[in-house]
Amino acid sequence: NDAAGFDMNGDESTVSITVVGASGDLAKKKIFPALFALYYEGFLPKHFTIFGYARSKMTDAELRNMVSRTLTCRIDKRENCDEKMDEFLKRCFYHSGQYDSQENFAALDKKLMAHEGGRVSNRLFYLSIPPNIFIDAVRCASSSASSGNGWTRVIVEKPFGRDSESSAAMTKSLKQYLKEDQIFRIDHYLGKELVENLSVLRFSNLIFEPLWSRQYIRNVQLIFSEDFGTEGRGGYFDHYGIIRDIMQNHLLQILALFAMETPVSLDAEDTRNEKVKVLRSMRPLRLEDVVTGQYKSHTKGGVSYPAYTDDKTVSKDSLTPTFAAAALFIDNARWDGVPFLMKAGKALHTRRTEIRVQFRHVPGNLYNRNFGTDLDRATNELVLRVQPDEAIYLKINNKVPGLGMRLDRSHLNLHYAARYSKEIPDAYERLLLDAIEGERRLFIRSDELDAAWALFTPLLKELEEKKIIPEYYPYGSRGPVGAHYLAARYNVRWGDLGVEQ
Amino acid sequence: NDAAGFDMNGDESTVSITVVGASGDLAKKKIFPALFALYYEGFLPKHFTIFGYARSKMTDAELRNMVSRTLTCRIDKRENCDEKMDEFLKRCFYHSGQYDSQENFAALDKKLMAHEGGRVSNRLFYLSIPPNIFIDAVRCASSSASSGNGWTRVIVEKPFGRDSESSAAMTKSLKQYLKEDQIFRIDHYLGKELVENLSVLRFSNLIFEPLWSRQYIRNVQLIFSEDFGTEGRGGYFDHYGIIRDIMQNHLLQILALFAMETPVSLDAEDTRNEKVKVLRSMRPLRLEDVVTGQYKSHTKGGVSYPAYTDDKTVSKDSLTPTFAAAALFIDNARWDGVPFLMKAGKALHTRRTEIRVQFRHVPGNLYNRNFGTDLDRATNELVLRVQPDEAIYLKINNKVPGLGMRLDRSHLNLHYAARYSKEIPDAYERLLLDAIEGERRLFIRSDELDAAWALFTPLLKELEEKKIIPEYYPYGSRGPVGAHYLAARYNVRWGDLGVEQ
Amino acid sequence: NDAAGFDMNGDESTVSITVVGASGDLAKKKIFPALFALYYEGFLPKHFTIFGYARSKMTDAELRNMVSRTLTCRIDKRENCDEKMDEFLKRCFYHSGQYDSQENFAALDKKLMAHEGGRVSNRLFYLSIPPNIFIDAVRCASSSASSGNGWTRVIVEKPFGRDSESSAAMTKSLKQYLKEDQIFRIDHYLGKELVENLSVLRFSNLIFEPLWSRQYIRNVQLIFSEDFGTEGRGGYFDHYGIIRDIMQNHLLQILALFAMETPVSLDAEDTRNEKVKVLRSMRPLRLEDVVTGQYKSHTKGGVSYPAYTDDKTVSKDSLTPTFAAAALFIDNARWDGVPFLMKAGKALHTRRTEIRVQFRHVPGNLYNRNFGTDLDRATNELVLRVQPDEAIYLKINNKVPGLGMRLDRSHLNLHYAARYSKEIPDAYERLLLDAIEGERRLFIRSDELDAAWALFTPLLKELEEKKIIPEYYPYGSRGPVGAHYLAARYNVRWGDLGVEQ
Amino acid sequence: NDAAGFDMNGDESTVSITVVGASGDLAKKKIFPALFALYYEGFLPKHFTIFGYARSKMTDAELRNMVSRTLTCRIDKRENCDEKMDEFLKRCFYHSGQYDSQENFAALDKKLMAHEGGRVSNRLFYLSIPPNIFIDAVRCASSSASSGNGWTRVIVEKPFGRDSESSAAMTKSLKQYLKEDQIFRIDHYLGKELVENLSVLRFSNLIFEPLWSRQYIRNVQLIFSEDFGTEGRGGYFDHYGIIRDIMQNHLLQILALFAMETPVSLDAEDTRNEKVKVLRSMRPLRLEDVVTGQYKSHTKGGVSYPAYTDDKTVSKDSLTPTFAAAALFIDNARWDGVPFLMKAGKALHTRRTEIRVQFRHVPGNLYNRNFGTDLDRATNELVLRVQPDEAIYLKINNKVPGLGMRLDRSHLNLHYAARYSKEIPDAYERLLLDAIEGERRLFIRSDELDAAWALFTPLLKELEEKKIIPEYYPYGSRGPVGAHYLAARYNVRWGDLGVEQ
Incomplete structure (x- = not known):
């Protein structure tokens, strides 16, 4: 079969x-x-x-x-x-x-x-x-x-339920009619070129694996931003919110691929086993490690942009977050103490999905004086830009050519569009082909889904039960300031909001 | 003073x-x-x-x-x-x-x-x-x-003598009239932009230092090639040969900067202390770890290129090498067992000076089957091109965008000319300015010179006493085949002569 | 339940x-x-x-x-x-x-x-x-x-079959009547105190985990020896032989515990998942990586010891091995290239079960000259003696007290009998208690058993089909010399047969 | 010569x-x-x-x-x-x-x-x-x-001066009459058996070197305590105090040997070069990183023990510290951020000199729950007891033999007296013999002395100028409580004052 x-x-x-x-x-x-x-x-x-x-x-x-x-x-x-x-x-x-x-x-x-x-x-x-x-x-x-x-x-x-219970119920129903290996739960982010490439980068290059741990990595950031709102079609979204819509699936899936241990082979089950393991090593999110936001109307250059609650399909007093930032932690030997920060939002100033890996400071750095005080600016950073305009780049310090000794940050850069003339196929092509060929690697197994919900369900319940009010941010802005305070608590600086960007 | x-x-x-x-x-x-x-x-x-x-x-x-x-x-x-x-x-x-x-x-x-x-x-x-x-x-x-x-x-x-004895004699004479800190022995390669940048790369980036050892580096190659011969001015060269002219100073100096331990500060004496240490940890070259060559005449596209001994200023029966390849070893904890290969030659097919760092294979590589058999082609490599056209690039494996899983080598690239519009100053500018300012970091101290000669003198004597005949190679070619056999003995493949290049 | x-x-x-x-x-x-x-x-x-x-x-x-x-x-x-x-x-x-x-x-x-x-x-x-x-x-x-x-x-x-097929058939039969979680396949070696302690040592001490890989470990030896033969009760044994009786289960189980990755938790399923993973990463044994032996009669001090085939319950022309040595390899990132040597035998000179971990040589060792030439003698070694007389000791080099600089190997020693006055419980106590309490960690799951047989079945078939004649060794000796040649092929020296022992 | x-x-x-x-x-x-x-x-x-x-x-x-x-x-x-x-x-x-x-x-x-x-x-x-x-x-x-x-x-x-200036003056005077290689500055602690063994342990054993850095070591403690006071001969001591008498020389020398990089050879100059390097990488002590104490009289079991100022040869209002604790830091790549704590005192409850190396916690420790909350108690520790009763021991966690899973700290132990029957020679024998043989490794070079004074001189001046009053502690006690607060500031717990000791 x-x-x-x-x-x-x-x-x-x-x-x-x-x-x-x-x-x-x-x-x-x-x-x-x-x-x-x-x-x-x-x-x-x-x-x-x-x-x-x-x-x-x-x-x-x-x-x-x-x-x-x-x-x-x-x-x-x-x-x-x-x-x-x-x-x-x-x-x-x-x-x-x-x-x-x-x-x-x-x-x-x-x-x-x-x-x-x-x-x-x-x-x-x-x-x-x-x-x-x-x-x-x-x-x-x-x-x-x-x-x-x-x-x-x-x-x-998706949606595969709204929480652990409803998801488990759905899985149970599905399994009445289908066996696990007949079910292909799609998360189209797993079909993205750079997400696919993530494992290749880690496991086929000697130079990345030694760096891939708490010892060298200071924090990891998973960032999703859209530069438009619900635009009159918020009905479905309002029922789920950004955390369920983006974080608990797309970003968490990417995180799992990023952080998992080396699988015993590239077979689907082996990879999914490792993804489940890393999800099970994570702590469920606590309310204090999450910031939520909702966009409000904003007028810029004479153009007026609507608030989320201006959407006709959304109730006027909706508290559904259109933005969320969260700090997650993996309690295993590789990642103990490394903050994984997620951020997802609609109606922000830019459209982008990326993984940013910030490396630690050089211990006993001889060149410290050359950087002045802003040490956070001088650490190495690996950026995997998933969309748009796929690219991988590594920020390094080097000497500015010329007399004297002035340091500078350059990019060791791999820009897909420049390197590969072929158009990159859409995620759906890959996933459909895989389903036809019975390749399950990029689809989500039941136990993965359970583990993912187990992390988010307590938080989602608390948010809703306590009617936590989101922080309002203007349409087209960089999102709530709270996200900065959350990051600062874990000694992190968002890589996408720096001066350089 | x-x-x-x-x-x-x-x-x-x-x-x-x-x-x-x-x-x-x-x-x-x-x-x-x-x-x-x-x-x-x-x-x-x-x-x-x-x-x-x-x-x-x-x-x-x-x-x-x-x-x-x-x-x-x-x-x-x-x-x-x-x-x-x-x-x-x-x-x-x-x-x-x-x-x-x-x-x-x-x-x-x-x-x-x-x-x-x-x-x-x-x-x-x-x-x-x-x-x-x-x-x-x-x-x-x-x-x-x-x-x-x-x-x-x-x-x-240079030349700072022809061997340990003559160099020591010269130093002794110099010290009759000058104190060590008045003597500025110039090696203009140390003034090259990328050589200067070498320490910056290693010591100001977290991601390189952990990789900088026998554990991850398979071999290091220091390559100098010129695409012209002595062109009628071989008199001086004939007395010294390529080993003294290029290897024992320029390439060895770069090797020392590459391989030295972290200095306690960036001060001249601290850096030079570390360079001496690494030179002292090396084994003197043995005859069997060296291949010498001399170019012979060659006609290509109707143009005739002269042999080295056609140079009027060179004796007809000169055995002076115009090409040499050598394997060196550093017997310390960091580099034990890693071959450092040097290659220097005149009248070759190209003009280039570069450092190539070949990394080890990924252990238990999951992706092995995707590479076919030529595993040497798929390891990571860091290339520092000193001249011409300064550049740093890192060869990594990544997935070819598109359906299916095909791996490919890409370059994470930093090309100076593309990144920095300013013209890069000549090495002599930097060195003259340093001498005026009393900055001794890029000049060679007496004990460095002694250590460098100690490595090469026994070999040079043996070559001359035994009248070792160089392997002849055509003007404009890729040099003697012997260099490949030497490399192969240490399980190395010259990075500059691959199919990709 | x-x-x-x-x-x-x-x-x-x-x-x-x-x-x-x-x-x-x-x-x-x-x-x-x-x-x-x-x-x-x-x-x-x-x-x-x-x-x-x-x-x-x-x-x-x-x-x-x-x-x-x-x-x-x-x-x-x-x-x-x-x-x-x-x-x-x-x-x-x-x-x-x-x-x-x-x-x-x-x-x-x-x-x-x-x-x-x-x-x-x-x-x-x-x-x-x-x-x-x-x-x-x-x-x-x-x-x-x-x-x-x-x-x-x-x-x-045990025996859980004689090969992959018979084992699979037995599992299939069992599963007709029992669910996986009702079956407790016992391997009493897993109940031994030091085998239990193995995971504790690795995972609760910071100092061992960094050393636990190909980077520092040169080879691992799993040694089982008995100082008596079948003694008239060889009927059952003759049908199975030492490889099935000891290696494929007891020693392989210890190896899996030794070499597995960190489990996500200490729960039975997580540990067993990791054991299966490491077994699946191993290459099936090849005939050339195995040496078999059979003991022959021997007279010492006037006492005559019988040959294996003198056992009345064994056929005169039996080729069943009473001794075997084998080299195994794990093709994953942690263990790539590290030989795991197993040795098991009856009628040898001593009774002992132990794990010996030999560490690599110190790179660029400053003290080399102090050791003379026999470098294999001077590397660090960790020994876990499972029986008799449980002990853990770590061989280190230190200076012999006194004037001059003479190095010596000492033991950092933990001897159970000296440290813990309590009698150590028999393995069966632990396992029975676990079965009563439903703790499955120390029992063997079906997929583990399959993976174990997959490694040994081709070899066992080849040995029997080709009627490979074992190397005969005298009762009470140190076993066949072939075991030394096998070890030497992988640059290993048996730790239990050194001069020091 | x-x-x-x-x-x-x-x-x-x-x-x-x-x-x-x-x-x-x-x-x-x-x-x-x-x-x-x-x-x-x-x-x-x-x-x-x-x-x-x-x-x-x-x-x-x-x-x-x-x-x-x-x-x-x-x-x-x-x-x-x-x-x-x-x-x-x-x-x-x-x-x-x-x-x-x-x-x-x-x-x-x-x-x-x-x-x-x-x-x-x-x-x-x-x-x-x-x-x-x-x-x-x-x-x-x-x-x-x-x-x-x-x-x-x-x-x-010793004393080699009272501060940088007087030490430099003395060196200058000495050099009028002697060349550097004629001067043998003795620090008899360098002649102690275990101090000599320190380099052997580090550099001839593979298993220690990988652990010897900030990555695995949480802190290092250098502890000197005497169980008697000046006993009527405090005249000389009162002029110098415990910091000059013990810390700036004996303990700092041991620290330098402990923390130095691998020397290029075991020759005296190479070792001393590395010691100077590590001293130069250290920050001068600040007043807030030091606690001073002076013993006061105490009656115990009917016996009355005198205060320091009861010593007839000491002035009644002397503020000279008889106890000091200090936190030192080495700003290089290996030790960045690792506190090195020193403690030296007279008239304490015990007589002991030892080096204690406390390792970090196991990341993501699976066994955490087995230890309860006092995590500081469960980390690995390496202790080198210099005197009395020389010993090396390594504290590890292992399973208590028996049913159930209870963890325990055991010692992998090397006790000199038990292992080596020969009497250990006095430090002076070694040093005199070395001086006769011209072996300078264990003697202190001028630049070492300068570097050592550079670290302590500002502190010593400040202590004296500000007339800092020492914390008084009873004769025979465990010293001032301030030492605990100092340690706590850097998240350290003194290893010699634990419950276990």
Whole structure:
């Protein structure tokens, strides 16, 4: 049933990909384009079929028309693009049905079987639907549209519950219908190029591993910022808030990959074992180690930017944080005492996701006098910029060329756009391909999810029960000042807000 | 008498710089231009005088004319250049005399006194003359033209003898007339920007020091290559050979700076103490750890390039090496077992001086299979390119962006020309300025010189006594193959001759 | 069902321990005495019952009589010994039955219930019976004598199969009747005091962990030797041989504990996860990395010692090894390139089990000349002597007191008998107590067993298929010389056969 | 002139040892006995003569009589003791003279020459006289009693001045008459067995060096305590105080040996270079990092112990400290941030000199819960007990044998008396022998002395100028409480005052 037995180019097997929730935004913007990109690059098997599934009535032609509007070809590979699009669209179909109707899924099953034409049938369901109808769809797909002789896999999307209890309940429900190895919980940040590269950097270069510990690393910062707000679509967000939306999953996943021990192999289970271990070594967040914020309206250059609560889909007295900063700690031998700072926010002055590793000061530094007093400015820093404009750079001190001895910070720099002319594929392409190939490394296992929720649930409950009021910050600003005080408590300076930046 | 008491801008003191051997090549090409550059940049004190001293008869005007032809202004600072040149030349004078005539130096002394006009007199003699008249000149300058109330310093140039004995004899002679702190033995490689930067990189960055040992470094390579031969001026070279001309001084000095322990301070004596220590920890070279070569004639693209022995100033049966490669070892706790490979040659395919640090393989590398078999290609490497086109880069493995997991070597790169727009000053500027300011860090102390000769003298004697025949290599080639076999013996691959280069 | 819910001193629950194979040697010599020791020390719960189960007919009184002959009290705690013995024996009973009879086990069940008297029933079966009747007994015990409202656990003894296949088959059979957490595979070496202490030493002392890697450790030796042969009872042994009997389990288990990464906690599953990881990082043994031996007869001081094949229960042409030495390697970042040498043998000159850790040479050792040439003698060594006479000692170099500078190897010594007056409990006491308390840390999980067999199975097959002839060594000698050649190949010197020993 | 040229057993050379100040306490108690011990053990050359020199009139016989009363033979080597004593005394002579009389020294010279009998003459002067007549004696000995054809060496004793200025003045005076390599400044603590062993331990054992840095060492304690006061002879002491008497020399010397970098060789100059380096890396002591004390009278068990100021030779209002504790810091890469605590006192509860190295806590310690809260109690500690009863021990945590998991601190122990039956020679024997053999490693060079004074002089001046009142502590107590507060400020707990001790 596994990838090992899957003959990518064979005549004997097929893959059917059903996008459940086909008319949704994500499906249109990300899933269909990613499938097309995979097709264009030759990564899809010979026999494949794509089905859109949703409640609305639509013909195959209407689906194709809808899908075609978001397909693009890589800038660097425009050749035969139209032709390829046509071929791709011919293999896309639509099936209308309710998400909780076994009958409708059974009808889908029939269509799929027709397309499979007697070959080994492998089926991937991508559930791009709201959490409340999730389990119903799994139940129906599993019981009425599972493959008879190949594999059946289901990609599910966050939110994976709101806390430990609801998440555990959802997992329990899923496991009624699916085995662990059929469930592919997606966190699209794990598909990002630089996140993928993180393990390569650590484990294939001699020079990083010795530095990767409390002995040399002073702190680690995981920063996510968006330069726009909810923009009238805050309904879903308001129910979850930035901590659940970004921190507990995306940033925590990156942290786990960053901080985990060397896995025994690169196999999915070994990597996920190590991620679980590091999550289990962490202390649950305490209220005093968290700062929350919410953006307020702001007028700049004559333009007026709305407050979060100006969003029509958000209640006027919402206390949902649109910004949060937190200090986390890993109580193991490698990281004991090293603060891991997270920061995530909407409606900030910039758009950026990055990992910043600040190294310790040089002990007994001979060159101290050359730096003046601001020692925090002179330590080495490794920055992995996940988006936009992927880059890795290492800040080092060197001598300014010329007479005299003046020190300066330079960057040992690897800028992807400059080095690699190829366009970097979207995270969804990688993840879809992995799901098709049965590669589970970048998907989240149940016990990982449990461990992640265990860290955040007490905090989230306390925030809500105590109705903690967020610190208000202007739309487009650098966020609440509280984040600085939090950092200062652990002797940290945010790397993204320095003078140099 | 020291720099501390020297008032750079005061009215009360003067500096007189006498270039002994003023009509020589080095004086014209390097010393006078460097003095002008210092003047142009405002580094010379208010009251200074420059004297050329040589045997030939010349007027001040003739000297000025000669000198003026080699002066240039920095490309990035052409402003007022002509004006500045005129001012500078007005302060240049000429005095004709024999190098061994106390009388002639006494006459110079009078002229100097006249220029000093009763101020505190500080005098710097730059001896740019052949070794056989060296000591005479020192004797005369010291006894007849020393400063009465300020300091007197003498810059001397290589060759500092041909072996331990002759070097010791020369030092002994020098010390009859000068104290150690008056002697400034110049090795212009120590004035190179990247060599200066070496200590900054190591000691002001946390991330390099932990890696700087046998535990992480597999080997270190010090490479010097010139793409031209002796070109009709091999007379002096033939007496010394490439080992004395390049290895025993330039490359060994760089090695000592690279490998020394952290000095207790950045003061000259502390740094030089550490350099002596590391030299004393090295084993003298053995014949079997050295490969010598000599270039032979070669015709390429219709152009014919001469053999070394085609040089009219070289004897037809000369065995003098124009190329040498050697493996050195430092028997201390930091470097035990790490081969330090040196390579120096003339008439090679390229012009380059660089330090290459090859790191060890990642133990238990998870990614081994991704590299195929050529593991030597995949280790990290730090390259410090001293000339031309100064640069620092660090070769790391990273993931090629895109689907699938393919590894690739990238460079974390710091390219000086790209980063720093200012022109990098010539090594002579730095060294002259240091001598004027009494900064001895970049000059070679007697015990350093002794330690350096102790390493090379037995080898040099054996080479000459046994009349070892060099391996012949074509002009413009990559040098003798023997260098590869030598490297292979210590499990090293020359970094400058890889496929990538 | 777990230990957490088990009320040790409560009135409400009972533990019934059934020793299946009660008339066997192990039962008499180890199991009953260990149970008594636990009782004497107050570790057994208030309500407990012990049942002997075997095929022979016996009364309770006969069992008690048989058992009583092997009970002893700790030398240091003789108080009330007889009284305690009487009390203990009163709680021992006998039940005769076939090992494959559900009926007989059902009868046992009734007796157990009677003793339990309506309390919560917890049942531990200790299977001290040959492998061929193993599964039958498990089946019967499980189906006819399981606890209705408490836990049921089964302790099983080696051999756990003869190779990967037979072991997997046995595991599969066991799992038909028991869940993983009911199976307690015993390796009594894991209950040894010093093996238990191994993790404490590594993880609770700062000074050991930094040294615990390839960087400082040159090799690790795991040595088991007995000073007697099979002595007429070689039948079972001949079927398995020393590699299966000692190496693949006892020594490999110690190795795994020694070499594993830090577990995320001290919980059983976390420790066992790490043990599996390190076993999976090892290369399967190759024939060329193994030396086998068999003892031959030897006459010393007029006494004649028999050859292995003189044992009546062993076939005359048996090639079964009574000695083996092997080199193993762990391909992970910590241990890459460090040889782990194992040696196990019967009929050798001494009785001993120990772990020897030989450290690397001091790089650039200043004191080299003081040691003369035999550098292998002067490196540091950590010795953990498991039996007899438990001790930890660290060999260090120090100066011999007195004038002059002469170096000497001293021992930083911790000798248990000298330090701790208390008698050290037998391994079986610890393991039985752990099984009662549900502590699984020292028992072997299925995946551990699989990983262990995966390392040894190809070798064992090759040895048998190729009928490799063992090297013969005299009874009472130091074993085959081949073990030295094997060690020498990896630049190792056996620590137990040095001059000092 | 050097040891290299000294033929220990030859017929051709002699050594004459003149003890200047022969009637003093030190001469009687230490110097003559040490010379006899060297003779007894066969370490003195064939031809040697010993002269006592002092102002009092005495015959050779009287000197011999006086000397004989303090000679003893090693407990373990009583053989022929009386005989040997007689032979030794026959070679002892006396010469009466003023310390500032060239004439008297010239007369000595004649006697020495007579004894030398035309052989190569080597002369050692041991100046055991007060500082005020020091220089005079050096002058006279140098000008009137120097060897004509061999070496002349002078052993001088502390005090070497009272501060930087007086020490520099004394050095300057000495250098008028002696070259640096003729001066042997003695610090008898450097001759102690365990101090000598310190370098052996560090540099010949792989396992210590990696731990020898800020990364693993939390603090270092240098502790000197005496259980008696000045006992009526406080005159000299009162002028100097405990800081000058013990800290600035004995303890600081030990600290330098402990903390220095690896020397390039074991030669005297290389070791002393490293000692100077580490002293120069230290910060001068600040008043706030020092606590001073003075003992007051105390009655215990009916016995009354006097106050310091009860000493008749001490002024009633003396503020001279008889106790001091200080925190020192070394600003280099190895020791940055590690407190080095010194403590020295008279009239304390015990007599002891020891070095205690406290290691850091285990990061992320798995066993934390087993220790309860007093984490300071559970870290590793290395103790070098210099006197009395030399020993090295390493405190480690291990498991208490027995069921359950209880941790305990044990000692990996090397107790000299138990391991080495030979009596350990007195420090003076070693140092006298070294002086005879020209081995300078254990003597203090001028620049070392300068560096040591530079650290203490500002503090000593401030203490005296501000008339800082010492904290009074009872005779026989554990010293002032202030020492605990000082330690606590740097998060240190004195290792010698713990519950365990």
